Amino acid sequence: MEAVRLVWRPGSPAPVVHELTPWYSDGPGAELALERTETDAVAGGGPAVVRARLTGNRPADLTGRLRVRVPGGFGVRAPHRVVLRRGVPASAAVEVRAGKDVRPGAYRIPVVLTTGDGTRREETLTVRVGAPTGGPDLARGARAVSSADETPDFPAPAVTDGDPGTRWSSPAGDGQWVRVELAAPARVGEVRLHWQEAYASRYRIQVSPDGRTWRTAATVADGRGGRASVRLGAPAGTRFVRVVCDERATRHGVSLWSVEVRAVRDGGDGGDDRGRRDDGRDEGN
Numbered sequence: 001m002e003a004v005r006l007v008w009r010p011g012s013p014a015p016v017v018h019e020l021t022p023w024y025s026d027g028p029g030a031e032l033a034l035e036r037t038e039t040d041a042v043a044g045g046g047p048a049v050v051r052a053r054l055t056g057n058r059p060a061d062l063t064g065r066l067r068v069r070v071p072g073g074f075g076v077r078a079p080h081r082v083v084l085r086r087g088v089p090a091s092a093a094v095e096v097r098a099g100k101d102v103r104p105g106a107y108r109i110p111v112v113l114t115t116g117d118g119t120r121r122e123e124t125l126t127v128r129v130g131a132p133t134g135g136p137d138l139a140r141g142a143r144a145v146s147s148a149d150e151t152p153d154f155p156a157p158a159v160t161d162g163d164p165g166t167r168w169s170s171p172a173g174d175g176q177w178v179r180v181e182l183a184a185p186a187r188v189g190e191v192r193l194h195w196q197e198a199y200a201s202r203y204r205i206q207v208s209p210d211g212r213t214w215r216t217a218a219t220v221a222d223g224r225g226g227r228a229s230v231r232l233g234a235p236a237g238t239r240f241v242r243v244v245c246d247e248r249a250t251r252h253g254v255s256l257w258s259v260e261v262r263a264v265r266d267g268g269d270g271g272d273d274r275g276r277r278d279d280g281r282d283e284g285n
């Protein structure tokens with residue numbers, strides 16, 4: 001559709017139009033969109049909440065059914081029955097909770113909308129589950145190096161200096177990284193990043209026992225910048241943590257105020273179990 005023309009009788013007052021809703025009868029009867037396609041949860045912790053946007057494309061209201069197909073050990077809460085009105089998106093909260101026995105790793109969870117007219121829409125929510133973490137920031141004061149610095153004013157150690165006013169900044173280009181060397185080997189369960197406005201929209205957290213062999217412990221595909229907590233299951237004996245910025249959100253480089261590292265709490269499960277993970281197999285990329 002390229003244009004809509006409104007015509008009213010000469011001399012009569014102009015109509016007040018609040019909204020025009022196109023109706024394409026050849027499209028799907030309903031649309032489903034997740035506000036985020038990735039989220040984090042702690043095993044045995046509170047729910048991760050992601051909103052689903054639901055829109056009907058038929059002239060009449062549609063009744064839909066929302067199903068969230070979680071693996072064993074997960075709990076879920078979402079409205080079973082939703083009413084979809086054409087042109088008026090509805091919002092439904094999808095709550096996913098990882099039970100205490102869920103192994104750390106990334107889980108792909110289908111969210112399915114079916115409607116009375118036979119429409120079926122499916123989206124996938126990736127939930128990164130981590131063991132409970134705690135204790136001090138293991139990266140504070142740690143040695144940090146990078147692929148490159150934008151200028152000497154923005155060096156890699158600015159991410160571990162504990163100073164909120166200093167930052168590392170890379171030259172403009174994808175694939176830049178910063179890595180920290182922990183004082184002692186640890187079972188890392190969480191990495192907290194504080195991005196400057198120049199953030200990475202897609203990045204990986206990699207871990208290594210020796211700074212030579214790397215394993216991808218978490219992949220973030222829809223990074224939003226700001227303060228980000230990334231849950232991961234790193235093996236015991238992790239000595240190096242690296243943030244690899246695969247894609248920049250801006251035309252500038254990438255910049256981080258800080259990188260914090262937290263260990264799995266005593267007795268927690270670090271989840272060094274490759275069989276259940278959907279990442280961790282792309283070492284060397």
Ligand SMILES: [Ca+2]
Nearest residue numbers: 158163166257
């Ligand atoms: Ca800093």
